[in-house]
Amino acid sequence: MYQYTDFDRQFVRQRAAQYRDQLERWQAGSLSEEEFRPLRLQNGWYVQRYAPMLRVAVPYGELSSRQVRVLARIAREYDEPEAEVYRQALETQGALGTTSLPTHYAHFTTRQNVQYNWIPLAKSAEVMELLATVDMHGIQTSGNCIRNITTDERAGVAVDEVADPRPYAEIMRQWSTLHPEFAFLPRKFKIAITGATEDRAATGWHDVGLKLVKNEAGEIGFQVRVGGGMGRTPIVGTVLREFLPWNQIMNYLEAVIRVYNRYGRRDNLYKARIKILVKSEGQAYIDDVEAEYRDVIERDGAPHTISQAEFDRVAASFVPPALAARAGVPAEQADAALRQAADREPMFARWLQRNVAAHQNPQLRAVTLSFKRRGQAPGDASADQLDTVAELADRFSAGELRVTHDQNVLLPWVHAEDLFELWQAARAAGFASANVHLLTDMIACPGGDFCALANARSIPIAEAITERYQDLDELDDLGEIDLHISGCINSCGHHHSGHIGILGVDKDGKEWYQVTLAGSDGSDLSGPAQAGKVVGPSFSAAEVPGVIEAVLGTYRDTRNAGETFIDTLRRVGHEPFKAAANGARFKVEEVA
Template sequence: MYRYDEYDHQIVKERIAQYRGQVERRLSDELAEDEFRILRLQNGLYMQRHAYMLRVAVPYGLLASAQVRKFAYIARKYDRGYGHFTTRQNIQYNWIKLEESPDILADLATVEMHAIQTSGNCIRNITSDELAGVAADEVIDPRPYAEILREWSTFHPEFAYLPRKFKFAINGSEEDRAATAVHDIGLTMVKDASGEVGFKVMVGGGMGRTPIIGSVIREYLPWQHALTYMEAILRVYNQHGRRDNIYKARIKILVKALGPQEFARQVEAEWLDIKDGPGTLTVEELQRVAQYFTAPAYETLPATDTEFEALKVSDKAFANWIKRNVKAHKVSGYAAVILSLKKTGVPPGDITADQLDFVADLSDRYSFGEVRVTHEQNLVLADVKISELFTFWQAIKAQGLATPNIGLLTDIICCPGGDFCSLANAKSIPIAQAIAEKFDNIDFQHDIGEIELNISGCINACGHHHVGNIGILGVDKDGAEWYQVSIGGAQGNSTSIGKIIGPSFSAHQMPTVIERLLSVYVKQRTEDERFIDTVQRLGVAPFKEYVYATPIKAAQPTGEDACV
């Protein structure tokens, strides 16, 4: 993984010193809150309902074990013993004291981390495929290009005050695990007819108040022009994006207003002036960065293991975990393992300091000291030997990280919501927990099959509810917390935006609403049809009709009794 050079260290060191001075002036009232606000946000510090929240950047979701241990240290020393992984592959701490925030940044710098540009109208943390470099379906490893984009975008003076925040995602595999279609810029690594590497460029995707799927403005962009073309896109946005209305300031609004073809024309015109300038990438620069992402010292191993195969047959719980939480690896004898942060009773994405230390130790023992964060709020150890999976599984079971629910109903994406966030209209975590408790039966979940349930506490859509197969949005209804439900959303290669089924529901009704949606699916599905497939085939109408057919009371049968 990428390591800081002397310039990185110096920049971060000076930024911390600058911020420390700003905090001291705020505490002494030399700076008013209105003056300080933009300064703290540039360093990832938000004011939430109960305390400050610090968001730490995890570039393209990649962590070394020492960095994970530092997260545990910060959780114990400065927070309440836990952290929260987000849909941007970052980590958040929700109980930070202002006077201690410079010390946290100094501690982060010792392991080459920071919180710069995790807020503000700038280019945010660049996200990618959590299986980058190891995925069996990978076409090109996107990590070197993600790092090049990170270095280019950090402190870029021209793009420090964009009309609104700006998000990149980059994917290098056949399956889009980076949700590129719902980002301001989504890049897909491709090869042309001669085998040359380049990008398919999508622009104008996003969720929030106006969910839009991005438009392809270039089918093939040579890799050498990655930075110059991105610069051209951002220049058009910076010049013409709206600054008079925060709700219409994202690039998706500009692309929609101009039309993708006209937007692309303007980008191409802007690009002509800079495409062969100093921003053009060279082979030497690509090699400089790529050297940080070479393969670890894999052993030569058989594709499978006799004892492993026998244990899959004899131990149903182990087999369930293998089926859901273990992914194919490009190197024979290895697998990528997803650690579920979705155990019933725990807020989705939360992890304790003890668990963080455990994961760090686990990665050192089993996976070359590396941990990845997914945008679904789970963790990945990408290089585990197949022969060691059973021992690995026994170890993580004891730490509550082995729930075999990846891609299933209780693998819920959920923002912190009204429990913490000052922008939220409603609480998200209690809804996620109520649904998880109602359907806390692994056999039932496996029978239901793959389904994505996403929850956001407000229209900003930090929980990606628009692309959930079932999406739940917290809304304010006469000062009370209610929940709007949509179905039919999807991410990946067939991204779609969900459709609202009807009027909103109270919190106590939500588990039963999910139960009724599943009942329609179970009755109407064909063989091997997933929930999303059934919704796309039937449309919203039959689901809506059944959900609203009779009033929903607080007490209802369990999901297993009602649906199977």
């Protein structure tokens, strides 16, 4: 993991002290609400439907067990609403069937950050100072700036990796943090980077998506995509460069973002993202970027060229940890022991198949701890659960873990010989659901239970579908399916990229849901990133589980042997699935 320098540490602690001063001036009335608002947003503090929400930055999803324990402490000691606020929230949600709302929880997001939903602003400075003690903060998790840079959660260990993206992501983090020219962009700006063949970072759906590649000469460079995004206008990014030398990436990003900053819409919030500029200007935008890049190189002297010495300095933080270097059992012997244990324990065999991935070191594995279970919103983690995760990371993964794009946690440095013991510990803690990439391993935003922007609630829909599909044999038979749920068109639940997407909409002040099919985040090797298509009119909350069941029934009826849901859907087309979904509505109406 990257280790903060004295400069990094001093910077974060000074920022926390600066925020305390801003908060106290607002509390004293010397800063107006209008003046304080951009200051708190710059540090990750939003005001949501019922209470403030803090977004903590987790650069490229990487955390130490020490940091996770502080995140647990924040959940335990600070994530608690004022009594009257909580009562009002319960009254509002109780009318829709909720009897409680989680407190003392953190929430893992699709962009590898951590959020809290109930921390009072009066205690926000204490939380920022506590985060700073473990080199954490909320800087640039909000606002029209370059946001937290994300990567593949298997970065540095994936067997399909061309190069480790983490050193590049860290260099970009340092370059982009409080970048004076890009602090007030037309709109927020998100960068994702992957070094693997399979795109587990959903790079096509980002403002800039970077993929490490090799050219014919074996040299490392980047494929550069620009202009991806979801929201009201889902667009997959356009390739501007098939190969850009690795040391020029920040000079090129300067050009990409500078042209956006110059010409991006500032008069219309819904047309301000770079995807709209790229779509409307097309080749003219690309030509302007290339011209600006030439100016950066020739006029400015390529000031952001990454030297080999600087790359080596940063990359030195990303060597395998000491645990990976211990003398372990030979790979063949460990594999034989795992097969014997799997023969004895069928649930362990399922877990090995679903939650355990191959590693660059044949003695190691990358293990996903599932945060998708009954009675808990996808991605939510209680204070106690966070402490348990930290303990598992210390015992089995050199004190390191990763937050995944799918709202789970990955342990990247697990010895194969320790897998059975880890499975037993994870099962006791409730993290061993063998459902990774199956239907119940769904993505969902917090939705209307917390978010002021949401049109509908996401969590009850996720609960209803999870409750319906608890049979692991049935889930295995259905195979890999990405189900994504968003409470509004802002698409925090990435519904556009789900094989099945569910979007909350408002009709006459009531909650309804659109269903889309055949989306992809680019992670399935059978096809590129693409937006799903709506299958029909919106459905009520009561109808949604039946609609999903009807869609999956059509898949069972039409699939070929060994064919996945997304492959069947692409082969057969939407019409049979659309007819099944709309037929499910009539069945619910008949029962009613």
